[in-house]
Amino acid sequence: MVGSLKGIATAMARKDVKGRSAPERDEPSGFRRFVRRLFVWAVSLAVVGALALGVAVGLTARSLPEFDELKGSQVGQTILVRARDGTELVSIGPSFGHWLSHEQIPQVMRTAMVSVEDRRFHSHPGIDPIGLVRAGVVSIATGKSVRATSTITQQLARTVFLNNNRSYARKLREAVLALALEWKFSKDQILELYLNKVYFGGGAYGVDAASRKFFGHPGTEITLPEAAIIAGLVKAPSHYSPTADSQAAVDRAKVVLSVMKDNGDVTPSQAAAVDFNAIQFAAEKGQNSVRYFTDWALPQLDLLLPDNTQAIEVWTTLDPKMQAAATQAIETNTPKGAQGALVSMDRDGAVLAMVGGADYVSSNYNRAVNAVRQPGSAWKLFVYLAALEAGYTPNDRVVDEPVTIDGWSPRNSNGTYAGEIDVRTAFAYSKNTVAAQLGNEVGFSAVAGIARRFGITTPISTVPSMVLGSNDVRVIDMTRAFAAVSAKGRAVDPYGIVKVQTVDGKVLYQREVKEGPMLVPAYVSAGITDLLQSAVSTGTGRAAQIGRPVAGKTGTTNSNKDGWFLGFSSGITTGVWMGRDDAKPVGGLQGGTAPARAFAQYMTVAVASRPVEKFDTEVTVPAWQLEPDDEAQLSGNPDDYYYADDQGNMVQPDRQEPAATDGAEPKAPPPAANEDFLREATGTRPGAAPANKKPPAN
Numbered sequence: 001m002v003g004s005l006k007g008i009a010t011a012m013a014r015k016d017v018k019g020r021s022a023p024e025r026d027e028p029s030g031f032r033r034f035v036r037r038l039f040v041w042a043v044s045l046a047v048v049g050a051l052a053l054g055v056a057v058g059l060t061a062r063s064l065p066e067f068d069e070l071k072g073s074q075v076g077q078t079i080l081v082r083a084r085d086g087t088e089l090v091s092i093g094p095s096f097g098h099w100l101s102h103e104q105i106p107q108v109m110r111t112a113m114v115s116v117e118d119r120r121f122h123s124h125p126g127i128d129p130i131g132l133v134r135a136g137v138v139s140i141a142t143g144k145s146v147r148a149t150s151t152i153t154q155q156l157a158r159t160v161f162l163n164n165n166r167s168y169a170r171k172l173r174e175a176v177l178a179l180a181l182e183w184k185f186s187k188d189q190i191l192e193l194y195l196n197k198v199y200f201g202g203g204a205y206g207v208d209a210a211s212r213k214f215f216g217h218p219g220t221e222i223t224l225p226e227a228a229i230i231a232g233l234v235k236a237p238s239h240y241s242p243t244a245d246s247q248a249a250v251d252r253a254k255v256v257l258s259v260m261k262d263n264g265d266v267t268p269s270q271a272a273a274v275d276f277n278a279i280q281f282a283a284e285k286g287q288n289s290v291r292y293f294t295d296w297a298l299p300q301l302d303l304l305l306p307d308n309t310q311a312i313e314v315w316t317t318l319d320p321k322m323q324a325a326a327t328q329a330i331e332t333n334t335p336k337g338a339q340g341a342l343v344s345m346d347r348d349g350a351v352l353a354m355v356g357g358a359d360y361v362s363s364n365y366n367r368a369v370n371a372v373r374q375p376g377s378a379w380k381l382f383v384y385l386a387a388l389e390a391g392y393t394p395n396d397r398v399v400d401e402p403v404t405i406d407g408w409s410p411r412n413s414n415g416t417y418a419g420e421i422d423v424r425t426a427f428a429y430s431k432n433t434v435a436a437q438l439g440n441e442v443g444f445s446a447v448a449g450i451a452r453r454f455g456i457t458t459p460i461s462t463v464p465s466m467v468l469g470s471n472d473v474r475v476i477d478m479t480r481a482f483a484a485v486s487a488k489g490r491a492v493d494p495y496g497i498v499k500v501q502t503v504d505g506k507v508l509y510q511r512e513v514k515e516g517p518m519l520v521p522a523y524v525s526a527g528i529t530d531l532l533q534s535a536v537s538t539g540t541g542r543a544a545q546i547g548r549p550v551a552g553k554t555g556t557t558n559s560n561k562d563g564w565f566l567g568f569s570s571g572i573t574t575g576v577w578m579g580r581d582d583a584k585p586v587g588g589l590q591g592g593t594a595p596a597r598a599f600a601q602y603m604t605v606a607v608a609s610r611p612v613e614k615f616d617t618e619v620t621v622p623a624w625q626l627e628p629d630d631e632a633q634l635s636g637n638p639d640d641y642y643y644a645d646d647q648g649n650m651v652q653p654d655r656q657e658p659a660a661t662d663g664a665e666p667k668a669p670p671p672a673a674n675e676d677f678l679r680e681a682t683g684t685r686p687g688a689a690p691a692n693k694k695p696p697a698n
Contacts, residue, residue: 058180058183060176060177060179060180064180064181064184067185067189067193070160070193071099071193071196078091078092078093078094078095078096078311078312079091079092079093079298079301079311079312079313079314080092080311080312080313080314080503081294081297081298081313081314081316082313082314082315082316083316083318083319083320084315084316084317084318084319084350084352084498085319085320086315087320089290089294089316089318089320090290090291090294091203092294092298093203094203094205095203095204095205095209095213096196096205096206096208096209097204097205097206097207097208097209097210097211097212097218097219098208098218098219099196099206099208100192100195100196100206100207100208100219100220101192102188102189102191102192104219104220105192105195105207105219105220106219106220106221106222106227108222108223108224108227109195109207109219109222109227109230109231110191110195111227111260111265111266112224112227112228112230112231112256112260112265113152113191113194113195113227113230113231113234114152114191115231115256115259115260115263115265116231116232116234116256116259116260117152117155117231117234118151118152118153119263120151121151121152121153121187121191122187124151125179125182126151126153126154126175126178126179126180126181126182126183127151127153127154127175127178127179128151131151150174151178152190152191152194153178153181153182153190153194154174154175154177154178155194155198155234156178156181156190156193156194156197156198157174157177157178157181158174159194159197159198159199160193160197161177162174162177195207196208198234199234199237200214200230200233200234200237200241201233201237201238201240201241201243201244202214202237202241202242202243202244206219207219207222207230208220210230210233211226211230212282213243213282214226214229214230214241214242214243214281214282215279215280215281215282216280216282224257224266224270224274225253225257225274225275225276225278225279226279228253228254228256228257228260228274229242229249229250229252229253229256229276229279231253231256232249232252232253232255232256233249233252235252240252242281246281250276250279253276254276257271257274258271288327288359288360288361289323289326289327289354289355289356289360290318290323291360291364292354292355292356292357292360292364292366292368292369293316293318293323293351293353293354293496294316295356295364295366296351296354296356296366296368296369296496297314297316297351297496297497298314300495300496300497301314301497301500304497304500304509305500305508305509308508310502311502311503312500312501312502312503312508313500313501313502313503314497314499314500315497315498315499315500315501316496316497316498317346317350317351317352317495317496317497317498318351318352318353318354318496319352319353319606321605322344322352322353322602322605322606323352323353323354323355325353325601325602325605325606326342326344326353326354326355326602327355328601328602329342329576329598329599329601329602330342330355330358330576330598331358332598332601333578333594333595333597333598333601334358334578334594334598335578335586335587335588335589335594337580337586338358338578338579338580338586338589339357339358339363339367339578339579339580339581340355340357340358340367340576340577340578340598341355341356341357341366341367341368341371341475341576341577341578342354342355342368342475342574342575342576342577342598342602343368343369343475343476343479343494343574343575344479344572344573344574344575344602344606345479345480345483345492345494345572345573345574346571346572347483347486347487347492347571347572347573348487348492348513349480349483349492349493349494349495349516350495350496350498351494351495351496352572352606353574353602353606354366354368354369355368356368356369356370365581367475367577367581368474368475368476368577369474369475369476370474371474371475371577371581372458372472372473372474373472373473373557373562373577373579373583374469374470374471374472374473374557374561374562375469375471375473375478375555375557375562375564376468376469376554376555376556376557376562376564376591377430377432377435377468377469377540377553377554377555377556377591378469378478378553378554378555378564378565378566378591379451379466379467379468379469379471379473379555380427380430380435380467380468380469380553381454381481381482381485381528381532381553381566382447382448382450382451382454382456382481383435383438383439383447383467384423384427384435384438384528384531385450385454385520385524385528386438386439386442386443386446386447386449386450387423387438387441387442388520388523388524388527388528389442389450389520389521389524390441390442390446392423392438392527393423393527394422394423394424394427394527394530394531394534394617395422395423395424396422396423397420397421397422397423398420398421398422398423398426398434398437398438399419399420399421399434399437400412400417400418400419400420400421400426400431400433400434401417401419401433402417402433403433403436403437405436405440405464406464408436408463408464408465410432410433410435410436410465410468411432411433412431412432412433413430413432413556417433418431421434423531424530424531424534425534427531427532427534427535427539428531428534428535428537428538428539428540429539429540430535430539430540430553430554432468435467435468436464436467436468438467439464439466439467440464440467444462444463444464444466444467445462447462447466447467448460448462448466450520451471451481453519453520454480454481454484454491454519455477455480455481455484455491455492456471456473456477456478456481457474457477458471458472458473458474458477459471459472469555469557475575475576475577476494476575478564478566478575479494479566479573479574479575480492480493480494482532482552482553482566482567482568482573482575483568483573484516484519485525485528485529485532485551485568486551486568486571486573487516488522488525488526488616489518489519489520489521489522489524489525490515490516490517490518490519491516491517491518491519492516493516495511497509497511498510498511499511526616526617526618527617529551529615529616529617530615530617532551532552532553532567533549533550533551533615533617535551535552535553535554536550536551536552536567540554540591540592541553541554541565541567541591541592541596542592542596543592543593543596543597543600544565544567544592544596544597544599544600544603545600546569546600546603546604546607547604548569548570548607548612548613549569549612549613549614549615550567550568550569550603551567551568551569551615552565552566552567552568552596552599553565553566553567553591554590554591554592554595554596555591556589556590556591556592559585560585560586560587560588560589560590561579561580561583561584561585561586561589562577562578562579562583562589563577563578563579563586563589563590563591563593563594563595564576564577564578564591564595565591565592565595565596565598565599567599567603569603569607569613570607570610570611570612570613571610571613572603572606572607572610574599574602574603574606576595576596576598576599576602577595578594578595578598
């Protein structure tokens with residue numbers, strides 16, 4: 001009975017108020033439960049993620065520098081290089097121009113940048129959701145990875161706080177920073193920061209620097225076509241920079257102008273009125289050859305100020321007037337197809353001018369510092385220094401005649417021999433046979449020792465042909481050696497930096513004035529100066545005369561591959577080299593031709609404001625006699641130097657070497673010099689046969 005009543009009650013409960021039966025409620029399926037739970041978890045995670053992102057953005061926004069601090073921050077180190085007179089030579093590193101406020105930046109510049117880089121800039125919160133979704137859809141539709149364009153705010157975050165790597169961690173940090181920037185600053189402030197900090201190529205950061213560099217006027221005067229060019233540079237500054245490719249810059253600007261028209265930022269008539277052909281790009285500053293000098297001098301800052309990262313001014317030794325004269329001298333005199341290099345030093349080693357090639361833009365390889373070439377007869381400086389130190393004087397008698405040393409038979413350039421002459425004449429006319437005899441007598445290792453003493457840093461082989469310049473050398477080293485002679489035998493160290501200071505005038509480095517040690521006795525420096533002066537006044541270097549005392553030496557290598565002239569006057573020493581980079585012969589190139597003429601052209605300008613100085617050539621040889629230890633010191637230790645054949649291969653010291661440095665086969669001695677030469681060289685009457693006298697033994 002009770003059970004029946006319960007059944008009736010249950011049945012009645014299933015009736016609705018109208019007496020209809022209520023449907024049975026089905027239990028949810030497993031899939032529906034899974035979807036419901038997934039949705040709940042997704043919403044929960046989204047809420048937690050949003051909260052975490054909000055906290056991260058808030059904390060990041062609080063840690064961001066203030067607006068004025070961001071205005072003052074810089075990207076990288078700037079180095080302003082000044083000449084010795086304080087004039088600006090070149091600015092290395094970032095150029096920032098003047099800071100322009102939002103109102104000072106022309107409206108057309110702001111519009112162009114927003115239009116091409118981030119057209120939803122004024123509506124998004126720092127990242128562009130529409131752009132991200134569009135990139136995702138395109139990626140799914142095409143099956144290719146599509147990179148979403150960064151917003152202006154993201155680019156600002158990357159420029160100021162991050163680097164350019166493409167890791168997901170960096171992109172996440174960039175997004176957080178962008179949101180934080182939008183949280184802390186207004187849109188106008190963000191755009192102002194961006195337009196003053198973004199890189200536009202050519203070293204220019206910010207619209208003012210870009211406007212000055214590319215158009216030669218302040219950023220406040222930017223026009224519509226100029227704004228299109230500048231805005232177009234952000235995509236690829238090095239490719240579209242007007243200094244790299246002006247046509248590429250214009251083509252990119254046309255794309256920017258088209259985008260501006262499509263976005264309604266300019267009218268079709270305004271776009272059609274733009275004439276890009278009328279754009280006048282600013283000419284590059286005259287820093288062509290100056291960069292050879294700065295490329296050599298500025299790396300020295302790593303030694304002088306290794307830990308400095310602040311903006312600095314570097315005061316150098318370069319003289320702008322002399323640099324211009326040196327550049328002109330090389331351009332005017334270097335044979336077609338060849339290169340030229342020049343180094344000029346003051347009496348203390350200060351580099352006044354440096355040219356490392358015919359054109360820095362086409363080739364920035366600095367031949368004045370890095371190239372190693374054979375010096376030819378210019379190397380005889382060291383041969384005669386060793387001979388003078390061993391006791392020879394300019395007036396001593398030597399014999400210009402055929403000679404063979406360990407199977408090697410040098411020849412004079414003109415194929416003739418003058419017989420008995422003095423040391424001065426042998427040097428002035430660059431007699432190879434006399435140089436070979438002197439080198440053999442004093443010792444080839446002694447010649448190598450003198451060369452090392454005077455600053456030659458390249459390897460030195462002591463085979464007999466070394467007396468004629470078979471070892472490779474650098475222009476700056478050879479110039480340094482001649483400068484030491486000009487300094488009366490005192491060592492000279494080339495330098496290019498005098499002072500380094502911060503932009504507010506704080507001195508970080510100041511070069512100390514100091515004298516180098518004596519390399520040779522005074523009588524040796526006086527004797528070699530006598531010889532060098534004779535080489536210019538009556539010998540092979542006559543083309544280097546400039547109307548005041550000049551001392552110097554020519555150098556020419558086999559087949560006219562290299563031409564040298566090195567010399568000094570009024571305290572300035574200059575070395576000139578010419579030749580081809582591939583070491584092929586240059587027709588007509590000799591040290592006494594183009595290099596000597598370039599030297600004279602440059603030195604005429606370089607010494608114009610200096611008093612005429614007569615050389616000290618008074619030789620007073622001390623009365624001394626060599627002791628065994630002294631002889632050992634002069635001749636040097638052969639083990640200190642290596643021996644090599646013409647191909648640079650190591651050989652035994654007793655190995656004979658090729659017959660002649662110029663590749664010619666040995667042949668019978670040609671006739672003696674003509675009578676005119678003998679009369680000039682020896683002072684004897686025409687036709688008188690010179691005595692066959694050997695060099696004095698010391």
